[in-house]
Amino acid sequence: MSKLTRSVWAEVNLQDIAFNTQQIRRLIGDSQLMAVVKANAYGHGALEVAHTVLANGASWLAVAIPEEGVRLRRAGIAAPILVLGAVGPEEVEVCVAKDLAVTLYEPQIARILANTARKLQKAAKVHIKVDTGMSRLGIPDGAAVEFIRSVARLPGIEVQGVFTHFADAENPNQEYLHWQWQRFERVIATLKRDGVHIPCCHAANTAATLFFPESHLDMVRVGLGLYGMYPNGRSSIPLKPALSLKTRIAALKRVPAGTPVSYGCTYVTWKDTTLAVLPIGYADGLSRKLSNIGHVLIAGQPCPIVGKVTMDHTIVDVDHLPVSVGDEVVLIGSSGQTKITADDWARWMDTINYEVTCLISSRVERVYT
Numbered sequence: 001m002s003k004l005t006r007s008v009w010a011e012v013n014l015q016d017i018a019f020n021t022q023q024i025r026r027l028i029g030d031s032q033l034m035a036v037v038k039a040n041a042y043g044h045g046a047l048e049v050a051h052t053v054l055a056n057g058a059s060w061l062a063v064a065i066p067e068e069g070v071r072l073r074r075a076g077i078a079a080p081i082l083v084l085g086a087v088g089p090e091e092v093e094v095c096v097a098k099d100l101a102v103t104l105y106e107p108q109i110a111r112i113l114a115n116t117a118r119k120l121q122k123a124a125k126v127h128i129k130v131d132t133g134m135s136r137l138g139i140p141d142g143a144a145v146e147f148i149r150s151v152a153r154l155p156g157i158e159v160q161g162v163f164t165h166f167a168d169a170e171n172p173n174q175e176y177l178h179w180q181w182q183r184f185e186r187v188i189a190t191l192k193r194d195g196v197h198i199p200c201c202h203a204a205n206t207a208a209t210l211f212f213p214e215s216h217l218d219m220v221r222v223g224l225g226l227y228g229m230y231p232n233g234r235s236s237i238p239l240k241p242a243l244s245l246k247t248r249i250a251a252l253k254r255v256p257a258g259t260p261v262s263y264g265c266t267y268v269t270w271k272d273t274t275l276a277v278l279p280i281g282y283a284d285g286l287s288r289k290l291s292n293i294g295h296v297l298i299a300g301q302p303c304p305i306v307g308k309v310t311m312d313h314t315i316v317d318v319d320h321l322p323v324s325v326g327d328e329v330v331l332i333g334s335s336g337q338t339k340i341t342a343d344d345w346a347r348w349m350d351t352i353n354y355e356v357t358c359l360i361s362s363r364v365e366r367v368y369t
């Protein structure tokens, strides 16, 4: 482990990410694997994850914004990269210059791409996004074929792919998934019938990759599963959660019964108690929603968070344990026989596991094991 500059750190096990990548690779047969490394690889570290997934069977990367792709390029990543998010007119040039494929659904951006391709004497690569029911980005499926045909005719634009995104793939009831799938299949079939060749059609996120193999097509776009988290708590294959969040006890104090704890005095000790102060707070990604709800692990023992989580500190009750300043504290991960998962945090925070790891801020050093 490298020397830490702060006693709050996230351990990211790249062997677990390699394992998860191989597991998914095995599941998808001949389809390609696009590893979704947007948002700093869901908090795990985009560059380290990119190297790991590319060495273990992924052939594409996906980011949300051009800046994330530029960082990967600057670090020497040559693999194809798709920008999944909306690319504005001012961002087109950097995408073409850095060979980042653009998610395209807008005639105006198509024209700017063609002009930029001419200016830079370089093909502008695009994947055309079809909205089959997510109601976010994408050309509506009814207008998609005409749009794809018109883009394919534009000089300088290389249509590498056509894709859609599922809104409800993690739902055990697959009714809406099938509904969207039929719409996308119809678009693909019409393009084929009309002789419009699309090299790469893709649709599946982690949940669809796991539970709807029919949707694997030429490529799957997997994020969550690479990090060992399950969509909606379910998986068809074993995956290993790769991230642990840890800190050390910064201070201990013995307080009498009736002592208010932290901002707003929302917790009052009901007996003489030992409290441990942890040097991690909501600015690190430990949500204030865990106040008086969540717990941490010290030597495998759960210790409840008492009072409000503050920006830089959190207080836990350690009265049942013999502890010392400097003892390791696990916030996410295993400690002895016990563990806390991103799903536990998600339940405490009333959110999803995706948000939990994305919220771990840049202030928290990532340590790769």
Ligand SMILES: Cc1ncc(COP(=O)(O)O)c(C=O)c1O
Binding pocket: 036, 084, 165, 204, 205, 206, 207, 221, 222, 223, 224, 225, 231
């Ligand atoms: C367009 C698109 N494709 C694929 C993914 C990956 O989804 P997941 O992390 O569920 O695999 C995302 C993630 O939000 C996305 O926005």
